[in-house]
Amino acid sequence: MTINIEQEARRYARIVVTAMQSGYQGLYDARTETIYIADNLTPTQYRCVLAHEVSHAKHQDKGGHSDRYTEQRADVEAARMLISQADYVTAEILYGNDECAIARELNVMPWVIRAYKNWLHDSALLER
Numbered sequence: 001m002t003i004n005i006e007q008e009a010r011r012y013a014r015i016v017v018t019a020m021q022s023g024y025q026g027l028y029d030a031r032t033e034t035i036y037i038a039d040n041l042t043p044t045q046y047r048c049v050l051a052h053e054v055s056h057a058k059h060q061d062k063g064g065h066s067d068r069y070t071e072q073r074a075d076v077e078a079a080r081m082l083i084s085q086a087d088y089v090t091a092e093i094l095y096g097n098d099e100c101a102i103a104r105e106l107n108v109m110p111w112v113i114r115a116y117k118n119w120l121h122d123s124a125l126l127e128r
Contacts, residue, residue: 003081005051009035012057015050025049028056048109051078075115082108083116 009015013033020027020038026049027036035053037046055061055074083106095101099117103110 002084002087005047005054005081008081009050009054009057012054026053028053028061030057030060030062033057044107045109047082047107048078048112051081051112054078054081072115072118075111076119079108079112079116079119082106082112088116 006015013028013035015035015037017037017039019040020036025038025041025045028034029036035050035057037049037053041049052074055077056070058077059070059073061070061074087106088102091102091105095105099110099113103113106113
């Protein structure tokens with residue numbers, strides 16, 4: 001089951017949609033408890049970037065793209081907010097390993113699919 005990402009975001013921060021510097025789609029400012037989202041995103045990009053920034057807000061992360069671990073955690077948490085396991089399994093049966101087709105089916109960006117697959121892989125390793 002996926003969550004209402006807007007509602008989840010508002011639990012941790014206020015959301016501001018605005019023009020952003022080139023190369024940035026989203027940013028969480030822990031000092032002001034604000035999530036900034038670029039105003040030129042598609043609805044799918046918006047959902048994915050907002051979910052990623054919600055993870056930063058939940059953890060009160062400071063300082064932009066702080067480190068690889070923090071960014072990977074944010075990607076995985078975003079994927080888990082946006083994708084249900086049943087929907088993912090169905091899409092993978094339909095499209096095999098085609099991450100772009102699975103992403104289109106699940107209304108997320110391909111990086112979200114990669115993060116979800118990494119989470120599945122890591123979860124399977126932990127169960128051993």
